[in-house]
Amino acid sequence: MKRVILIVLDSLGVGELPDAEAFGDKGSHTLDNICKSVGGINVPNLKKLGFGNIDGVNELGKEEEVIGAFGKSMEKSIGKDTVTGHWEIAGVVLDKPLNTYPNGFSEEIIKEFMDKAGVKGILGNKVASGTEIIEELGEEHVKTGYPIIYTSADSVFQIAAHEEVVGLDNLYKMCEVARNMLVGDKAVGRVIARPFVGEAPNFKRTSNRRDYALDPFGKTMLEYIKESNKKVAAVGKIEDIYNKKGITDAVHTNGNMDGVDKTLEYMDSIDEGLIFTNLVDFDMLYGHRNNPEGYGKAIEEFDSRLGEIYSKLKEDDILILTADHGCDPTTKSTDHSREYIPILVYGKNVKGGAELGVRKSFTDIGKTILDYLNVPNQLKGESFIDIIL
Structure with a gap:
């Protein structure tokens, strides 16, 4: 039985997108700018996965022997918010942005x-x-x-x-x-x-x-997985983001480390399908509050828990780490930033050092997950399953 553990490191972007200036985000690079601000961060496990080897990540340092597959993705949807990013990961691309109210509500x-x-x-x-x-x-x-x-x-x-x-x-x-x-x-x-x-x-x-x-504006990978009689376990605010659509099990969390704990618990109890986690502290406590020191420590804290996650991976499991947007805590803005997201993939059957390059859409993640779980689908996106296995 196959399982995917998908963890969103909320807002951990890896550099401005080509259209970042139109969003007021020129110069944003959440990861690199945190490293510059605090004098570097100690994340040996993430580095071994290939985080520092992603094109455009310059402050972590590159590893010669990488155990994961690595790359980054552009965002196809028009936007830079949580819902837009998560929906696109799951296969729904927004052709126009959701309403915003820069002058308050009418x-x-x-x-x-x-x-x-x-x-x-x-x-x-x-x-x-x-x-x-x-x-x-x-x-x-x-x-x-x-x-x-x-x-x-x-x-x-x-x-x-x-x-x-x-x-x-x-x-x-x-x-x-x-x-x-x-x-x-x-x-x-x-x-x-x-x-x-x-x-x-x-x-x-x-x-x-x-x-x-809102209900997602289209069918997501979560619904495809649920319809194939596999589990979709949501950790953190995932259940809320998708308005419960396609979710079979859900638990809310109290911070990043509780999110890791709940993920580990689901890894003990769910044998097949998707465990989908959002770790919100990066964004909520540190990105929006322009606190690079706290953000850097939170990344280090997550890195220190990766060994526990690895220990519960079964033969046919894959772990995917990604983000949903940026939130650079070193800029004047306290809002999200329009950035590439990282993609790191690890598992006993994943090719170490495989390069995913620059993906054209977050939907490639959802497409790959469905392909790996052998779930027939019409999801938008281009699977990278052949690159990682």
Whole structure:
């Protein structure tokens, strides 16, 4: 029985795409710029997989004896957000970007939300960093109980609320109201619950975040795998990103290391199909907060766990490490960056040192996974299965 373990190192991009300037991301290179900023990172396992040998990665150093297959991919979809990147990995390419709201949401949208959610007022309604807007408006929120509404350069409608003032259930209900509203011409990729706790000025976001996505705009590799009676186990926010479509088992996580732990648990219990993990701390805690030191340490911490993952790989397993976009913590922007994503593949039957080159679309990952699992499909993309085996 064959298994694929697919881990998305959320936002760990490997250099600006040719059209990065149009997205305001010229000069972005999440991995290299972190290395430059902190004086290098110690990731021997990732280097042995070929991370430093990827074309355009210049700061890790190249390995002579590489045990994995390595390369990188362009993004075919128009966008640089979580939903767009993950959907493309699974085979869905967006010809036009999801709606963004750089000036905040319209009066019409806010009024409809207030009426349907039963709230008397809202705070914010602007583009903001999640931590900064809680610092700015958290105290007023505690006094009024009004939800804090904000967005970013991504297609998101985010609602921040104090767990002890509003309550998690009420926050989630408000998100469901917004999700049901923001479709069609007003659609956003995700509505996100952003709960926090504490007292001013020491508010702290919690791990009770929830993402409410749209159904993918096409059939994904997850659905093909599920329909072939194989398991699709989702770790972290994967279940939310695909709106549960094609998922057979799911678990949410509290940070990167918990994500690795949950992945290892699924490797003990699931014998066939796909284990699909998102490690969000890289993006949420360090990329968006422009913290290269924290980001670098998080990469090192993940690298130190790779041996545990290897130890649970069976004869016919393959491990794929990739990303969904960039989020360069060394630039002025706190938003995602339009970058290539790395592709690292390892397994007992994978050719060490095999070069994947520059793939034209993230969909090549999904196509390869389906081919490896012998699942008939009409997915877009070009499989690299013949290169790696």
